Amino acid sequence: MDDLRAVVEALVFASEIPLSVERLKDVLAEPDRKAILEILQDIELEYRQRNGGLCLMEVAGGYQFRTKTDYAPWIKKLRGIRPVPLSPAAMETLSVVAYRQPVTRQEIEKIRGVDVSGSLKGLLEKKLTRIVGRKNVPGKPIMYGTTKRFLEVFDLKDLSELPTLREITEMEE
Amino acid sequence: MSYEVKLDIFEGPLDLLLYLIRKNELDIYNIPMALVTEQYLAHLEMMKALNLDMAGEYLVLAATLIHIKSKLLLPVEEGQGEGEEEADPRAELVRQLLEYQAFKEVALNLDKRKLLDRDVFKRIQPVEEVPEEPEDPMVEVSLFELIEAFKQVVERMDKEELLEIDTERISLSDRINEILEELSQQKSLSFTDMLKTSRTRKSIVYTLLAILELMKMRVVRAFQADPFGPIRIFPAVEESSDG
Numbered sequence: 001m002d003d004l005r006a007v008v009e010a011l012v013f014a015s016e017i018p019l020s021v022e023r024l025k026d027v028l029a030e031p032d033r034k035a036i037l038e039i040l041q042d043i044e045l046e047y048r049q050r051n052g053g054l055c056l057m058e059v060a061g062g063y064q065f066r067t068k069t070d071y072a073p074w075i076k077k078l079r080g081i082r083p084v085p086l087s088p089a090a091m092e093t094l095s096v097v098a099y100r101q102p103v104t105r106q107e108i109e110k111i112r113g114v115d116v117s118g119s120l121k122g123l124l125e126k127k128l129t130r131i132v133g134r135k136n137v138p139g140k141p142i143m144y145g146t147t148k149r150f151l152e153v154f155d156l157k158d159l160s161e162l163p164t165l166r167e168i169t170e171m172e173e
Numbered sequence: 174m175s176y177e178v179k180l181d182i183f184e185g186p187l188d189l190l191l192y193l194i195r196k197n198e199l200d201i202y203n204i205p206m207a208l209v210t211e212q213y214l215a216h217l218e219m220m221k222a223l224n225l226d227m228a229g230e231y232l233v234l235a236a237t238l239i240h241i242k243s244k245l246l247l248p249v250e251e252g253q254g255e256g257e258e259e260a261d262p263r264a265e266l267v268r269q270l271l272e273y274q275a276f277k278e279v280a281l282n283l284d285k286r287k288l289l290d291r292d293v294f295k296r297i298q299p300v301e302e303v304p305e306e307p308e309d310p311m312v313e314v315s316l317f318e319l320i321e322a323f324k325q326v327v328e329r330m331d332k333e334e335l336l337e338i339d340t341e342r343i344s345l346s347d348r349i350n351e352i353l354e355e356l357s358q359q360k361s362l363s364f365t366d367m368l369k370t371s372r373t374r375k376s377i378v379y380t381l382l383a384i385l386e387l388m389k390m391r392v393v394r395a396f397q398a399d400p401f402g403p404i405r406i407f408p409a410v411e412e413s414s415d416g
Binding site: 013016055057064065066067068069072075079081083085086088089091092094095096098099111112113114115117121124125127130131132133134142143152153154155156162163165 | 279284290345349353
């Protein structure tokens with residue numbers, strides 16, 4: 001058990017992408033999904049309790065070691081980067097895509113009341129959104145959805161973790 | 174009468190309207206149209222005076238506000254008893270405002286999460302250094318040159334291959350995503366190579382359509398080093414294109 005736990009820790013550390021329980025199951029040849037989940041939760045707790053710089057986070061359907069928020073200024077200094085934040089316009093467009101996907105540009109523009117081609121293009125380039133198909137209406141407009149990268153960047157396990165849209169659900173009832 | 178005019182950059186006309194409602198502490202379900210319209214127009218005037226870039230959408234909403242205001246001035250016709258709630262000319266605007274407000278809230282909440290590469294960090298993969306190739310001056314390619322190159326590839330194709338029955342299902346959006354994926358790894362792609370990797374006529378056509386669609390969306394651009402030279406497709410990167 002302790003041995004398996006060390007292996008899981010090492011695997012999560014060495015993985016390039018958030019490591020899913022399924023993948024862990026394959027690599028470890030350990031059929032018990034629940035046991036793996038328990039180990040992950042255990043590691044998560046351990047990292048939370050020791051006053052270290054790392055934490056184990058569940059994002060985009062997998063587990064990944066990330067630095068704690070407190071140490072962001074140091075890492076930015078280390079990497080010599082100043083992250084370019086998404087503009088409020090891009091954030092609003094992204095929110096509409098996240099909640100209404102698959103959604104066309106026209107539908108987003110109706111909600112936001114402005115032209116969104118600029119922010120849509122930026123989101124596509126940042127790989128936060130992608131083209132998911134075409135809507136079967138005249139003109140066959142392109143439909144957009146969010147990517148796995150979106151979940152990774154915004155610290156979401158999956159789309160269902162997005163908070164519900166209070167006012168809108170109330171209105172549609 | 175004078176107003177205090179705030180010139181924060183608003184995210185759009187609905188944003189400006191929400192701001193006015195909040196500032197005046199108005200009830201969103203019972204907007205006094207005269208007051209709001211007047212202040213909204215005052216803001217537009219100010220934006221115009223300062224030569225701020227004002228999109229047409231602001232004027233559209235101004236027209237809508239004036240239209241609603243005028244409708245409210247008309248006497249309500251008797252006998253069309255559909256219930257007064259339904260007949261309120263403000264209803265659609267209120268619905269739009271509430272919807273927009275909800276998404277604005279969501280956007281703010283998303284921004285408060287622990288964002289990767291802002292609040293939390295993961296290990297970075299070493300990026301392989303690719304030696305910069307000496308650059309030829311590139312000329313942007315027009316649609317006609319693309320079509321011409323497309324024609325050449327199709328003509329060079331083995332005729333027999335064209336007769337193959339294609340059971341593979343391709344979707345244009347898949348191809349678009351594939352191209353974007355390839356471009357993100359390779360910086361640029363040769364137009365003819367892209368077409369050549371497609372086996373069947375149908376997939377060639379889809380590739381061309383995907384490239385044209387991406388060019389229309391201004392996500393990629395096509396360049397050529399010399400006349401009749403190979404055409405290469407590049408991502409259209411603009412760092413500050415986050416409008």
